[in-house]
Amino acid sequence: MALSDPLAQRLTFRPGQEGYEDEIAGFQTGFTQEPDIVVAASDADDVVAAVRYAAEAGLPVGVQATGHGLPDAARGGVLISTRRMDSVEVDAAARTVRVGAGVRWAHVVAAAAEHGLAPLNGSAPSVGVVSYTLGGGVGILAREFGYAADHVRSVDVVTADGELRHVTAASEPELFWGLLGGGANLGVVTALEIGLVPVARLYGGALAFDGREVDPAALLRGYAAWTETVPDELTSSVAALVYPDVPQLPPHLRGRYLVSVRIAYTGPAEDGERLVAPLRALGPTVSDGLREMPYAESHTIHNDPDFPHAYYGDNLMLTELDLAGAERLLALTGPAADHMHVVQLNHLGGALARPVGHDNAVPHRAAAWAVRLLSPLEGTDRAALRELYARAFAPLAPHAVGRSVNFALAGGDRPDGVYDADTQKRLAGLKATYDPANLFRRNYGVG
Template identity: 65%
Template sequence: MLRPMTYSDADADLAFLRPGDPGYDDELAGFQLGFTQRPDLIAPVRSAAGVVAAVRHAAAGGLPVGVQASGHGLPDGYRGGLLVTTRRMNGVTVDPGTRTARVQAGATWAQVVAAAEPHGLAPLNGSSPGVGAVSYTLGGGFGILAREFGYAADHVRWLEVVTADGALRHVTRTSEPDLYWALLGAGQNFGVVTELEIGLVPVRTLYGGSLAFDGRVVDPAAVLRAYEAWTRTVPDGLTSSFTAVAYPDAPTLPPHLRGTYLVSVTVAYTGEDGEDVTAPLRKIGPVVSDSLRVMPYAQSHTIHNDPPAPHAYCGDSAVLRELDVERAGELLRLTGPEADLMCVVLVNHLGGALARPAPNAVPYREGRFLVRVVGVGERDRARAVLDPAFALLADDTLGRSLNFAFGAGDRGDGLYDPQTRKRLAGLKETYDPANLFRRNHGISSD
């Protein structure tokens, strides 16, 4: 449904930044330090009217458009075009009666959690509180309680989006079902989402945290093998992951992490039998830390303790039919202490509510595990480790996850199954025939 809007340049309060202008470099700053975008124009928007003005300006000049909120998931260091930066649009409004939150384009998950918590509610946020909530949801939104409630995208009520024709649209499942379906799963390929409304869940506390093992004392592959077997016994409402990180002996790291190889299992669970369900994990071997506990949902970011400081990284993912623990063990060897750079390996247990069908473009719901590998440092060095690591999993790989394709350029292969990709490509021809929104992971029917 088109939303009527009248505006002028003054109403939009939009002043473009160009290379060399004061504030240009600061406006580009984000979480990713490995590369940055260098657009011809930056539109630091404050409102939906500003987004309309920016998109119409880009369309008139044939400038490709990109979008940046927190700068976590940049696909590449693009040159030229127009970049819409949304971090000033960071409003969050919670309606406890309907259990919903209206979230503007630049708000982070930390802001949404903080707004929902006083009402005994929680969003389906990811593990990193500094990530943009809207952009993460457009990529699917794999969250802390994903196996209990599904993807964040599954809970979106409506979206407001500026499409390539410069129109601000209010999109619901019934008003524009095709565009609604495409927006939720295809990232920023169909426009600039200025705001959305998302359902919240009645969660005040959860049982969560991690058990960490010394990877030089306990065989990491054995921990992974035990973890995979344990996942076959847990209730659908329990979300968990396996993580392996070989930390370099670097002065920039906290002393207790320097030169360590930590292998851990993380858990998030709203059931009351958390201690009993996780008891088998403590039998794997001696632990170096144990943070499993009942916690307020506002502390859920401590489960994974994602790094808060910006840094350079490159990463990718594989959604697997099944986890071949022997091949995954070889992956751990390639990415462990002997690797050429620090790698973070995460193995997420899928299934549960993630397997339920939903009216959106989030693919591979039949997957049983998601494997992610992030190389910390320069992209070419990281790819030299990541590519052979993922090749080990190729036989069981369904595809890749859009939310975790870090530094992949516009490479879109594997992000969607053939049927989903074909439908997205057709809708791209309808809503963005000139491919204005191409500073993104590309969509192709090939």
């Protein structure tokens, strides 16, 4: 089909054209997009034109802002690049922020901080706000305030019929429900209005233990017991990885097996010191970065990598943590492994498990833990990682209720378990209504 009128005046790129490779480049380099045409959207009108063009041509539609959570490589079709839609408007009196489709969390955190407010962002400032929120969004303050999706006030979305809709819980309650948790299955979101919380500072950071000097299993048992004593105002996780012995890393990290506990607590620093005392008693630390900090520095708690790379990952949402199974996971992915792996255990519960004022499609609220496994793809392949992941997750499976949409990065290998049966059925009904031709199919499907 020749380039039709809806795109004639739009910024587009085709394979082989200068700028095409830069436009499709994202944070995830292991599963890349290779569309027939990229529409570089600057506003909602560009998105409308792209969707109408794709619908007329019978082409699938993909969306990319930062390219962190691609479910798989994709060829052909139309890719809508939203990185230029980067407006951020804070309404301090209403405690809300309106963000464009291409905005990253770093920009929202900085803008909200000027007013003593904070968004419910995740650990990495380079992640896109929209895709994170549509998947639910488990952030660093999640136990106190719940999922990021729980705080959305309105969604501007272009549906498969090429119409731009302003959707709220009052105007279109069923579509609003499905968009929040349903990912990109129902349309292309051009803007979100999200509630902010009155947090200007927190007590947090990381305690890092040497996993060769302190028994990781003992650390895990101590941490799990400790989580049963903490208030909802404290959100935490554990990460374990063997750092590669490469000159690009600081000498104190090269080749070291570190087990780190990451903390974010919104109460007074003196109370935070009291709460973490049992963790410090678990053994000598390699580093202790716990401190009071402005919320704008909260990204230093996790220090997630900020450079594009190829990775593979998966996760389980658990009703309870089987310590023997978790210890087996650590054993398979620690120093004895022949490849680098990152294990993360997120303590959930609190506000994540409570009902919200406006119901949404975020699944698995009964989960008390999230277990994530992430592996660089360099030096290995999917088949080897699939086999390892199956062995690593098997002991934990009896307590699994499903998988998180945000962290289901396994290249489309395992579409199962992302939604529970009731949520899947309800989303499928919405899909049949709003996207009967399955235009938006480059994600974890619900139809």
